[in-house]
Amino acid sequence: MSTGTELTNHQFRLAARPSGLPKPTDWEYRAQPVAGPADGEFLVEISHLSLDPAMRGWMNAGKSYIPPVEIGEVMRAGAIGRVIESRNPRFAVGDHVSGTFGVQEYAVSDGREVRKVDPDVAPLATYLGALGMPGMTAYFGLLDIGRPKAGQTVVVSGAAGAVGSVTGQIAKIHGCRVVGIAGGAEKCRLLTDELGFDAAIDYKAEDVKAALREHAPDGVDVYFDNVGGDILDTVLTRLARGARIVICGAISQYNNTEPVRGPANYMSLLVHRASMTGMVVFDYADRFRAASAEMAGWLADGRLKVREHVVEAGLEAFPDTLLSLFSGDNVGKLVLKIRD
Numbered sequence: 001m002s003t004g005t006e007l008t009n010h011q012f013r014l015a016a017r018p019s020g021l022p023k024p025t026d027w028e029y030r031a032q033p034v035a036g037p038a039d040g041e042f043l044v045e046i047s048h049l050s051l052d053p054a055m056r057g058w059m060n061a062g063k064s065y066i067p068p069v070e071i072g073e074v075m076r077a078g079a080i081g082r083v084i085e086s087r088n089p090r091f092a093v094g095d096h097v098s099g100t101f102g103v104q105e106y107a108v109s110d111g112r113e114v115r116k117v118d119p120d121v122a123p124l125a126t127y128l129g130a131l132g133m134p135g136m137t138a139y140f141g142l143l144d145i146g147r148p149k150a151g152q153t154v155v156v157s158g159a160a161g162a163v164g165s166v167t168g169q170i171a172k173i174h175g176c177r178v179v180g181i182a183g184g185a186e187k188c189r190l191l192t193d194e195l196g197f198d199a200a201i202d203y204k205a206e207d208v209k210a211a212l213r214e215h216a217p218d219g220v221d222v223y224f225d226n227v228g229g230d231i232l233d234t235v236l237t238r239l240a241r242g243a244r245i246v247i248c249g250a251i252s253q254y255n256n257t258e259p260v261r262g263p264a265n266y267m268s269l270l271v272h273r274a275s276m277t278g279m280v281v282f283d284y285a286d287r288f289r290a291a292s293a294e295m296a297g298w299l300a301d302g303r304l305k306v307r308e309h310v311v312e313a314g315l316e317a318f319p320d321t322l323l324s325l326f327s328g329d330n331v332g333k334l335v336l337k338i339r340d
């Protein structure tokens with residue numbers, strides 16, 4: 001039996017399936033009383049919400065790697081919070097936890113797929129970034145699918161974002177030459193001056209093909225693709241023999257009202273005996289603990305630098321903050337902090 005509480009929960013539910021960029025009318029903002037936990041459950045007060053490009057895909061109907069969010073459901077989101085009431089022996093009041101708690105202020109959980117996080121090891125927002133899902137995506141996408149070797153050239157798009165910034169640094173740790181592609185001079189400066197990338201290409205201001213010729217003169221051995229579209233097509237023209245392309249995401253296509261555009265230059269895979277492989281981070285869940293421990297070590301010894309773009313605002317800021325992923329306003333992992 002669950003018990004009532006005096007608390008009110010504000011939430012964002014999906015009201016309509018968007019066409020193009022999500023509009024305010026695609027959301028329902030609702031207030032409702034918080035139910036206390038039943039036996040085996042605990043109540044989480046959410047402090048940090050993870051805003052991810054994948055959320056746009058979850059708003060669409062149809063088959064994907066996980067079911068869509070249904071109309072009327074609380075929007076799915078990764079989050080961090082604190083346990084404030086518990087009837088589960090594994091989770092105590094005061095524990096900080098990470099899980100898919102949704103775009104809301106409070107969530108009840110039975111503990112499945114929830115992990116405890118330690119604010120003394122890293123800031124809480126980092127558990128949504130480098131030590132969370134984006135970091136795991138970078139780690140397994142690059143190392144398991146990209147399989148870079150020391151001395152090879154790795155190109156990463158979306159390079160100043162949550163996944164891309166970590167991917168490039170892991171490639172550097174593995175002795176590669178790393179070229180990042182990002183939007184704007186400031187992001188490019190961050191990549192080369194602070195995160196140790198060998199070169200950066202501003203796709204908004206430069207001719208990407210010419211810049212790749214300059215920065216990857218022997219061709220691209222690993223391309224970690226976060227954006228798809230024209231940039232993928234351009235990198236396809238600059239592959240080295242045996243190149244591996246990691247299809248991590250295609251953010252340039254997520255708000256298309258036309259069907260996704262496939263790469264015209266795919267015959268380059270044949271010419272260069274190359275491969276292009278999709279990856280979904282959840283497939284590596286049984287290895288997250290070990291990867292996250294290795295990443296925490298790199299963080300501690302300064303080889304991995306992390307960026308979180310923390311927007312401190314109420315839950316009401318969710319729809320607008322989500323859109324900043326698509327305008328490229330974020331540098332590093334976008335997090336909405338809704339309370340201390």
Ligand code: NAP
Nearest residue numbers: 053137161162163182183226249250251252279280281328
């Ligand atoms: P992010 O890179 O932190 O944020 C999104 C960035 O995408 C923006 O800052 C913007 O940077 C760039 N962008 C937006 N519109 C673009 C466009 N039209 N063309 C080129 N770049 C554009 O997001 P993230 O969380 O790290 O995710 C990066 C990618 O990884 C996404 O495609 C996401 O879906 C994917 N992902 C996949 C998995 C998986 O399991 N396969 C898991 C996590 C994430 P600029 O200013 O540089 O344009």
